[in-house]
Each structure stands twice: as C-alpha cells, then as structure tokens.
Amino acid sequence: MVLNLGDKFPNFTADTTIGQIDFHKWAGDSWVVLFSHPADFTPVCTTELSAVARLVPEFAKRNVKPIALSCDSADSHTKWIDDIKAYGKLTEFNYPIIDDEKRELAVKLNMLDKDEIGAAGLPLTCRAVFIIDPHKKLRLSILYPATTGRNFTEILRTIDSMQLTDRSKVATPADWVQGQECMVQPSVKEEELASLFPGGVSSVELPSGKAYLRKTKL
Structure with missing residues (x-):
C-alpha cells in the first residue's frame, strides 16, 4: 500500500505492550506519531525509543500520542523496555510498542528497506515515521534507512x-x-492582511518586484 499525504490512515488491530488495541480508537482525538523499527535489542532502535520516552511530555503538550512498531513479539518488547529505560536512565516508559512479529503491518504500510537484509534473509523494517492528525489523515511521512537514527526534535x-x-x-x-x-x-x-494579522505584516523587497514574500509573527 502506498499512502499519500491527505489519505485516510488505515485502521488495524494489534497486540502491543499495553494489550490489544484498535488503532483508530486508541488514537481518539489526538495526533499520532507512529514510528517503526527493524528489531528489538538493536543499538540504534534502543537510542530512539529512549529519546521518545524522554520527549513524551513535549508530545503531550501538543496533543500527540507516540506509538512504536517493531518486528518482534509484545513479550520481547516488554523485555527490551528494561534495556531502553536503563540506557536512557528512565524511571518509566509510557507509550506502546506494536507487536508486528509476522511483519504484516510492515508490508501493508510499505515500511521495508530492501537494501538492508536481516538474519532471516528478509528485508529489514526501515525507520518510517507517520504523523496522523485527529481526523485520521496522514499528514507527514518520512522513510529513513535502517542504519540512520531519527531526529525527533525535527519531528516535533x-x-x-x-x-x-x-x-x-x-x-x-x-x-x-x-x-x-x-x-x-x-x-x-x-x-x-489587517484583519487576519493584526500584529502586522512586512514584505521583502525582491529584484522581481513581486511582493510574494510577506512575513508575520504569530
């Protein structure tokens, strides 16, 4: 499945570290950041999940729920969380990790990195990021290769x-x-301009003479 910006993000049910969820119901009226990982107990992934755990309060300020996906079982995820907390010196880990051991979601959502092959001889899950708005529309999609960790400050x-x-x-x-x-x-x-931007608007003078670069501070 190829998802374009503005498409309705498909619903799914899945086992997670907080139990089985219906994705749309779990999302509710929040924004969602869904981000995928090649496997549990891997170095870059551990740093990423730790980084997101530290940023949970920042996501909450923006009405955003983070949720991770990795191609291992929920039981494996639960064991992995201990390592994630230890690495990040965290006292809690309070967002779910989806069980995609059968790789069904990775295939459905086109999350595979064909240049990175795992021990089983199959393509690894790439580091996908999907941002979904409260209307369940896909608003942003970034695909990082499996070997490149994400910048979550940029995602915020x-x-x-x-x-x-x-x-x-x-x-x-x-x-x-x-x-x-x-x-x-x-x-x-x-x-x-005056009614929409009472704080004022400034224009940048350009060689073309066209006044299309107009700035305002909100």
Missing part, C-alpha cells in the same frame, strides 16, 4: 508547523522553529 518541529498552519493562513520557512516569523500564504489578499 514539523508538528508545531502543521498545527500552526492548520489554525492560520501561514506557511513556515526553512529551519523555522516555534516563535519565529512565518510566511503569509500567497492566497491571502492585501485587503485581508
């Missing part, structure tokens, strides 16, 4: 951008972080 940044641009007629420029100036969308007419 993208969520900040999407949540902001859902509320206001702006877009976020390169390297934007929360609190910086945004770009007014080109579709906004000049006569709308």
